[in-house]
Amino acid sequence: TQLLEQSPQFLSIQEGENLTVYCNSSSVFSSLQWYRQEPGEGPVLLVTVVTGGEVKKLKRLTFQFGDARKDSSLHITAAQPGDTGLYLCAGVGSGDDKIIFGKGTRLHILP
């Protein structure tokens, strides 16, 4: 069974601080996606990383895919209250059509 562990589960920090959240697995994925979910809405895709070691930047967000394609991290620079939400990583299986989600990191940025 493919499992994705996200850490920390909860994070509450002040506006302007930097943070990193992690997504780890013992399984290899063909790609990994990061989604953000706000209350009352479905998750929305932020980025997909495909190649081991790949780094993608989306404004103040930096996503990295581990060399072995088993883990990923999301780094946010100078966090803003608008970054508040549930961040979910999703592993796209190698050889099957499943997209498996971690339980998420609930991020709260205090103004």
Next chain:
Amino acid sequence: DSGVTQTPKHLITATGQRVTLRCSPRSGDLSVYWYQQSLDQGLQFLIQYYNGEERAKGNILERFSAQQFPDLHSELNLSSLELGDSALYFCASSVRASASNTGELFFGEGSRLTVL
């Protein structure tokens, strides 16, 4: 607006009952995924359909079933409901047949099921 429509938004029912959740995918998307989201289990993959056929199965209980119709809308049927089935049920659609093509999932707003 993701373009994925789910109905109903909220549903309250009793244990032992049966409900049907409906999903209309984005125009042009052939794949539909169903997920269950609860606070303790997170977003659990249930099942995926592509162009009317089942493509992948996750942690879907035998009391649950789904199908995708010729017009590509999908229904998730939940029967003999238990208290533990209370959750948010999300439908997502993707244009691609295979997740290994790194297709983006577009999620609906979910159907919140409460079983009393």
